[in-house]
Amino acid sequence: MSSLPAASDDFVAQLAGLAPDGATAALRAFRADATRYTQASHDALFSNDVTDLTLQERLIAAWYAALLSRATQTAQAYRERLLALAAADSAATHVLLDTIAQHHALPVQTIADKRLAAILVHTEALVVNPAATGQAALSQLQAAGLTTRAIVALSQLVAFVTYQVRVVAALRALEANA
Amino acid sequence: MSTGQGFTSQTLGWRAWLDVVPLAQATPAQTAVLETSHPQAKTSDYYLLLVHEAEILRQRSGAFNSIMYAPGGLSRAERELASTVVSRVNGCVYCASVHAQRFQQLAKRDDVIQQIFADPETAGTTERERAILRYAIDLTLHPESIDPQSLDGLRRVGLDDTQIVDLSHAIAIFAWANRLMLTLGEPVIPAQP
Numbered sequence: 001m002s003s004l005p006a007a008s009d010d011f012v013a014q015l016a017g018l019a020p021d022g023a024t025a026a027l028r029a030f031r032a033d034a035t036r037y038t039q040a041s042h043d044a045l046f047s048n049d050v051t052d053l054t055l056q057e058r059l060i061a062a063w064y065a066a067l068l069s070r071a072t073q074t075a076q077a078y079r080e081r082l083l084a085l086a087a088a089d090s091a092a093t094h095v096l097l098d099t100i101a102q103h104h105a106l107p108v109q110t111i112a113d114k115r116l117a118a119i120l121v122h123t124e125a126l127v128v129n130p131a132a133t134g135q136a137a138l139s140q141l142q143a144a145g146l147t148t149r150a151i152v153a154l155s156q157l158v159a160f161v162t163y164q165v166r167v168v169a170a171l172r173a174l175e176a177n178a
Numbered sequence: 179m180s181t182g183q184g185f186t187s188q189t190l191g192w193r194a195w196l197d198v199v200p201l202a203q204a205t206p207a208q209t210a211v212l213e214t215s216h217p218q219a220k221t222s223d224y225y226l227l228l229v230h231e232a233e234i235l236r237q238r239s240g241a242f243n244s245i246m247y248a249p250g251g252l253s254r255a256e257r258e259l260a261s262t263v264v265s266r267v268n269g270c271v272y273c274a275s276v277h278a279q280r281f282q283q284l285a286k287r288d289d290v291i292q293q294i295f296a297d298p299e300t301a302g303t304t305e306r307e308r309a310i311l312r313y314a315i316d317l318t319l320h321p322e323s324i325d326p327q328s329l330d331g332l333r334r335v336g337l338d339d340t341q342i343v344d345l346s347h348a349i350a351i352f353a354w355a356n357r358l359m360l361t362l363g364e365p366v367i368p369a370q371p
Contacts, residue, residue: 027340030343031248037238040240041234044234050234131268131269148197166349169324171346
């Protein structure tokens with residue numbers, strides 16, 4: 001596990017390309033609590049303590065959420081972690097990610113793993129049109145075998161990525177201005 | 179009280195669509211997370227559902243509370259203004275009601291709230307409010323389009339870089355909060371007293 005490209009200890013700073021001693025990094029140091037809790041939220045979402053959703057499922061959902069948010073660097077970072085996790089089987093993972101990414105609409109029929117397909121359908125709904133998700137969407141997740149804990153973890157994860165990409169976008173704009 | 183498009187600043191409840199953790203069955207660790215998350219967390223479906231994954235909730239509450247309540251920087255009223263317009267744009271009626279009320283309590287007025295509920299694209303009673311609302315809508319709907327020029331409008335009306343960080347955090351944390359509220363349950367209109 002130690003050889004995996006983990007997130008850095010300040011993943012947002014890495015994604016936004018902040019110079020460690022620059023003006024934008026100093027602004028974040030002023031808001032140290034928000035910075036620290038943002039990283040700790042990420043760490044909790046990808047912790048082994050989350051038992052009802054596999055790490056691979058979480059990384060795929062995070063990657064897809066970032067991709068749908070058109071956050072290229074963030075999507076790429078999750079993709080690299082996913083490919084590293086799947087090291088022994090990275091060719092299959094490549095094919096899976098490319099299949100998903102190359103379609104404008106999610107190709108549910110081509111995903112053999114029905115549980116993963118349900119996770120991706122929900123990820124897309126939550127990113128793109130959250131007000132249209134409803135109780136029936138949760139029933140679909142339950143039908144695919146997700147527990148309440150899994151649904152809570154998935155919802156927190158996808159919603160977190162939508163937060164993360166917006167913080168990164170703002171910080172990158174500030175850094176370019178500095 | 180402001181209403182429009184189904185949005186309201188009246189007090190709403192929220193009901194979970196999934197099984198919550200019964201308070202009597204919460205572990206000491208879950209109880210501790212509830213106590214640090216929100217003053218009413220122990221009687222709230224929202225927190226009692228999220229506490230199924232207690233460590234995630236603990237860190238999320240830390241992020242939320244530090245972003246919305248930290249002293250200095252952008253005024254708390256302007257953070258609530260941003261939260262309200264983001265909730266309006268994302269379609270979160272419950273979140274909009276809570277944060278519209280907080281803005282009204284802090285700013286002692288609700289004229290801009292009425293405008294946000296009617297049409298967020300044209301809302302704002304001052305140049306400063308219009309710049310804040312424009313940026314909040316853009317970062318919410320098109321985060322990929324944010325570039326250095328996106329910040330010019332904010333700087334023109336006097337926001338410094340610390341305030342821009344605070345505003346961006348307040349907008350982004352509602353991408354998160356709105357999605358939890360929208361996907362895990364629904365608002366309920368309390369019975370009239």
